[in-house]
Amino acid sequence: MHKRRTSPQRPQKITLSGKNKNTLTPLSVAGFSENDINTLNKSAVSFIIHNLQNQPEEVLVEVWNRGTLVFSDNQAICLPANDSYYWIWDGYGNDDILDTKVLKSPDLLIRLTVRHNESSVVYDCPLNNSAAKVRWLDVRIDRGAYVVDVTLRPSFSYGGMSGQCAAVIAKSYAELEQLAKEGIERFWSRDGRLAQGIGESIITREGEFNVRITADINAEPKMANFKLIDRISARFGRSTSLVLLRRVYYNSGFYSHKLADSGQSANKATVLTSQKFQLTAAHEVGHLILDNFTRFTFRRDYSWSHKGTSTQYTQVALKKYADAQNRRD
Numbered sequence: 001m002h003k004r005r006t007s008p009q010r011p012q013k014i015t016l017s018g019k020n021k022n023t024l025t026p027l028s029v030a031g032f033s034e035n036d037i038n039t040l041n042k043s044a045v046s047f048i049i050h051n052l053q054n055q056p057e058e059v060l061v062e063v064w065n066r067g068t069l070v071f072s073d074n075q076a077i078c079l080p081a082n083d084s085y086y087w088i089w090d091g092y093g094n095d096d097i098l099d100t101k102v103l104k105s106p107d108l109l110i111r112l113t114v115r116h117n118e119s120s121v122v123y124d125c126p127l128n129n130s131a132a133k134v135r136w137l138d139v140r141i142d143r144g145a146y147v148v149d150v151t152l153r154p155s156f157s158y159g160g161m162s163g164q165c166a167a168v169i170a171k172s173y174a175e176l177e178q179l180a181k182e183g184i185e186r187f188w189s190r191d192g193r194l195a196q197g198i199g200e201s202i203i204t205r206e207g208e209f210n211v212r213i214t215a216d217i218n219a220e221p222k223m224a225n226f227k228l229i230d231r232i233s234a235r236f237g238r239s240t241s242l243v244l245l246r247r248v249y250y251n252s253g254f255y256s257h258k259l260a261d262s263g264q265s266a267n268k269a270t271v272l273t274s275q276k277f278q279l280t281a282a283h284e285v286g287h288l289i290l291d292n293f294t295r296f297t298f299r300r301d302y303s304w305s306h307k308g309t310s311t312q313y314t315q316v317a318l319k320k321y322a323d324a325q326n327r328r329d
């Protein structure tokens with residue numbers, strides 16, 4: 001979360017500590033140009049509380065959002081005259097939950113309750129946070145339960161039907177959208193749902209977490225749009241995440257003809273087509289995720305090289321979606 005420098009009126013002042021320390025990265029997840037050991041990403045943000053008075057004071061620090069207490073130290077700071085105190089917050093509330101929707105709230109603020117003798121004064125310091133990378137993603141981390149819930153907001157629209165085949169029953173847009181949603185949630189989750197060790201929990205500096213994905217289709221703010229196309233002709237339609245061409249094909253005609261030639265039923269063709277479509281939707285959305293998170297870095301090839309596992313943009317990843325041998329994904 002990106003934090004803008006703010007401060008209340010005197011006699012108390014609060015500022016961010018140091019340079020380039022205004023980004024909170026939950027779980028200290030490493031950037032694409034880093035590794036887990038040497039990452040510079042921090043899971044907390046430091047503030048400096050300044051006492052500009054010529055007398056010592058007690059300061060209680062709290063975080064509030066829309067009239068609700070989010071976090072409190074529950075213990076006042078004894079701040080000497082003309083002195084400063086470093087206060088660190090990791091974004092978690094008193095319930096041990098970090099929610100980026102809360103962190104990005106326009107009403108989120110740090111409240112300083114300053115006590116001197118028997119009187120007290122309250123200073124509210126708006127935080128004005130924003131997402132450092134993208135706006136179409138939110139994360140809720142339950143540190144006590146070791147669960148990360150990720151809300152991803154893909155954008156889909158109906159691209160119509162392509163080709164002709166009397167033997168194939170076309171899918172509605174609602175059916176295609178539901179399949180794409182299920183594919184994203186299945187293949188991007190890391191909760192052990194898939195077989196053979198694929199998609200197991202992630203390992204971080206703060207422990208091992210299950211990651212559950214929810215695809216909130218077309219909710220704002222959303223990702224760049226993909227057209228969902230039902231291709232009912234026998235010719236295979238190639239999906240792509242390239243700008244201006246983003247589309248995902250439901251290749252019903254191709255698999256219907258392929259399985260019919262081998263004597264298999266139309267029902268099996270439908271099941272196979274749907275499975276392939278789910279995987280492809282997750283794959284193409286994955287390209288868009290990698291494109292956005294490697295922007296302005298030295299890893300602009302990270303997406304088209306499939307996370308460094310292939311050398312041509314036409315190749316698929318040489319490893320599985322989630323590497324069972326390296327779970328720091």
